Amino acid sequence: MVLATAPPDLAIRRGTPAEAALAVDILAEASAWAATVAGEVWTAAELDVGAFAAAATRGELVLGLAGARPVAIMLLQTEDRLYWPEMAPGSALYVHKVAVRREVAARGWLTRLLDYAQRDARDRGIGFLRLDTMPRPKLRAMYERHGFRVLDEPPPIVNGRPMLRLEKPLGRTA
Numbered sequence: 001m002v003l004a005t006a007p008p009d010l011a012i013r014r015g016t017p018a019e020a021a022l023a024v025d026i027l028a029e030a031s032a033w034a035a036t037v038a039g040e041v042w043t044a045a046e047l048d049v050g051a052f053a054a055a056a057t058r059g060e061l062v063l064g065l066a067g068a069r070p071v072a073i074m075l076l077q078t079e080d081r082l083y084w085p086e087m088a089p090g091s092a093l094y095v096h097k098v099a100v101r102r103e104v105a106a107r108g109w110l111t112r113l114l115d116y117a118q119r120d121a122r123d124r125g126i127g128f129l130r131l132d133t134m135p136r137p138k139l140r141a142m143y144e145r146h147g148f149r150v151l152d153e154p155p156p157i158v159n160g161r162p163m164l165r166l167e168k169p170l171g172r173t174a
């Protein structure tokens with residue numbers, strides 16, 4: 001009898017400062033891939049290992065693992081003064097730097113990461129997820145499928161680039 005291969009053990013957890021370089025490697029791979037389909041996502045300056053280690057120390061780095069291998073990443077932050085300067089700190093969890101290794105693309109990691117962010121927000125009594133992204137139809141559609149709505153039309157220009165701001169209300173947090 002041929003046994004089916006057991007599905008890999010999937011997990012999502014906070015990343016440590018020692019895992020910052022791994023996180024940056026996933027982001028660099030994803031950005032390089034995106035450059036071939038629609039344009040770069042992050043510059044090298046935005047992928048600084050020291051900055052990600054500091055984020056991990058603040059508890060903001062989140063990794064998705066297939067078995068022992070990190071394959072997905074996001075940052076969860078409680079304020080975003082660049083894209084959401086008018087919002088009070090702590091009024092939302094801000095999702096940044098979402099990426100997956102191409103070998104696990106289209107396998108539900110975005111849903112898993114956003115579910116994790118949602119649970120984390122609810123556990124902290126926070127009522128919204130917010131994120132910014134480039135005004136690309138596939139990115140917009142992807143987040144709208146996950147319950148986010150676009151807030152400003154046309155998208156505001158931040159640092160010379162148009163950026164879509166999207167928000168997902170989480171309902172009652174009690």
Ligand SMILES: CC(C)(COP(=O)(O)OP(=O)(O)OC[C@H]1O[C@@H](n2cnc3c(N)ncnc32)[C@H](O)[C@@H]1OP(=O)(O)O)[C@@H](O)C(=O)NCCC(=O)NCCS
Nearest residue numbers: 030034038041098099100105106107110132133136138139
């Ligand atoms: C965003 C991401 C985490 C979603 O992962 P996923 O749910 O596994 O989905 P996929 O990678 O299969 O992408 C879904 C679709 O969006 C498209 N897409 C993904 N990132 C894109 C980008 N930066 N620009 C334009 N299109 C993009 C894919 O080409 C794919 O299109 P298809 O359905 O026609 O094949 C992953 O695509 C990724 O790492 N992208 C690069 C980094 C990125 O853009 N992050 C989001 C910044 S806001």
